[in-house]
Amino acid sequence: MLLTRAESHGELAGLDASNIERLQVLEQSRGVVADSLVFKAWKRLLPYLPTRVKHLVVRMGACLRRRQKRPHGRSLLRESGADLLFCPFGATVYAVPGVPAVSTIHDLQYKSYPQFFAAEEVAHRDYAFVTACREATRLVAISEYTRRSAIHHGKLGEHRIRTIPHRLARRLGDAASGDPSLLLRLGLGGTRYLVYPANFWKHKNHELLLTAFGVAASGALPADVRLVCTGAAGDRCDFLMNAARTMGLQERILFPGYLSTAELAALMRGSLGMVFPSLYEGFGLPVLEAMDAGVPVACSNATSLPEVAAGAAILFDPGSVREIADAILLLATDATVAEDLVRAGRLRAAGYSDTRQMANDYLVCFGEAMSLGRTASQLVGVYADNWVGNELELDVVAPGENVQLRMELVVPDWIPHKSVDVELRVRSGMSHARHIRLRRGESRLWSVPVSDGLLDVCLKPSFVPALCGHGEDPRELTLKLKHCSVRRDDGDGDLLWGESQG
Structure with a gap:
């Protein structure tokens, strides 16, 4: 039984099967009443209303919230006699006493970089994490780094959380040559380039990457080598494009916008390598995807990335412009290093290719949670x-x-x-x-x-x-x-x- 909310219900249709029932149990996202025009209008009027009318507004608001909720998830667990609740995205929204729960923790970035989030988002993430630590029978971390972070911040016993890494879906395929039509459309025909495939979130550290590329470009980086930063358009993208223009690098740093999986695969296959200067990753799947596709990688030495790369990538301090620039130069100019990285990367990625092992690890964890009973x-x-x-x-x-x-x-x-x-x-x-x-x-x-x-x-x-x-x-x-x-x-x-x- 797959319990969903309105925002993700349609996206999960691909999981439908004879033994899977997909049920939408949450109609709208949190805070829907607070964001409504009616709610905001009442808030503006509230100071001027008589006390009796204020109380009426309060009751109306509570009634409206109950009507907008569909708290069927918990009752469904009770009524169906569920053996286990699995929360793959961390939050134990549907947890009920008497039903063992397993929760997967993906990252705790808000603990390390709260400045990258709105205060409300920090509070929401912290509530979800603290609640999962309290309510889940067993927890899963997607990397050993994330596991250690969860133990530290959640004050967890070592036995309560295990590491089950992500596995590769092999969506990029093997590196050969890039799609000529795509490269021409992006202005990359006949040129060499490095790629950074990431959304423009602040922890992705684009500012230092652009600065480091500028340092490399003013030094020994060949004039035909460009940097391509993929990701959906928006305010952050506009800011970075303006930064590249201010640096005089608008012809060498490209922002093609969002790319489909096929387009990204073609772009990666035609590249000299991937540069990944992220400040924080709970796992770092793009690093393994590039390695699996035969693309040499240079990445940050922070958080989970050294664990995932394990000697198959050039590692650098994401806070050091000089180290990032040196990694760019090495990827772009040293063919021997690139060949060694491709060879080591393929071996490293092969260790994350067994999806059946991941499923078996989760089954073992589920069995442990169910065997504990009511303790x-x-x-x-x-x-x-x-x-x-x-x-x-x-x-x-x-x-x-x-x-x-x-x-x-x-x-x-x-x-x-x-x-x-x-x-x-x-x-x-x-x-x-x-x-x-x-x-x-x-x-x-x-x-x-x-x-x-x-x-x-x-x-x-x-x-x-x-x-x-x-x-x-x-x-x-x-x-x-x-x-x-x-x-x-x-x-x-x-x-x-x-x-x-x-």
Whole structure:
């Protein structure tokens, strides 16, 4: 069962098979209400509205958000009796207590270069990572570098995360000669050139590459050698084109825009080599693709790239203009070095060609996750800043008697409602539901006797802070959870959220 969101549902049609059911369970992306014209109009009017009308707006906003959601993913897992949840893109959006989950971590670039992201994006990525570390039974990293980063930043035990590298799809084919018609169209007919195939994201380090190419061009780089930077047009591309023009290199540095896979393959096959000065990669698949195609490579010595290249590429410091320039000169002028790199690169790429091994590694990981069973209580539904939406889900592993679920709940004094109702609903393990009501500004430690099983904590009414004049937060919230634990009489148990209490 493949659970998708609207943005990617169509793209994944190629995975349809007799044993795969593709289900779209999220209609729109996060923040859709906050980005709507209606939402923004209400925010501008809010300070001038009477209190009763403000409260009505809050309820309308919460209602609208519920209508736009399709929270079917979690219920589908429960109703279908799923054996495992696999999250190939990291975020454990559909995780439910009682169903083991495996999450793949691709990179933690926001930790190393937060300046390359908007504050909201950093918060979103961090929430996804922290939540995956908490909710996933097992985690997978796409490189050993990414694994070590995840262990460090997520404070993970070594046993919880394994490395399963990407494998090659061989989309570029073998290097021979470039497509003459494409090369003529790009203004490359009869010339030699190096390629940098990358989007124009800041971590791709185009600025230093252009500077280094200028240094090489003013030195021993032959006059007919050009640099081709592929990637979709946009503000960053325009900025870099202007930079090349300012440097007087507009005839030698080309920006052909987005290229299809076939066009990129032809461009790569006709090149002298690939230069890859990225500051950060979680894996670095373009390096292996070039090697597999028989294209010599010079790449950054940062993050995962030395691990992937492993002696089959010229390595340089991506922060050193001189080292990048030297690598450009070596690729463009030393045929012996280029031949050695092609030979070593093909051998290195061959080690990443076994896609069946990758599938088997994942199957082993899935088996480990499912074999662990229910070893500790689990909580799902809390944001990293302690806020809770409409529901918490718990899998209480509580053998024996006299087991207590303890929750410290806090209702801020600025919420628009007078009180919040909290109800503990039972899916198994208890004979009846429990209910409390917390007033605005109240904090309470709620202790409830529980037995082994699945529980839901339902909370209402909810509100959207941005609709109440409290910042830009578009989430639907109710109260804060400062602490949650399952404890026995002897003091042992599971800490599910917050800090340990005496």
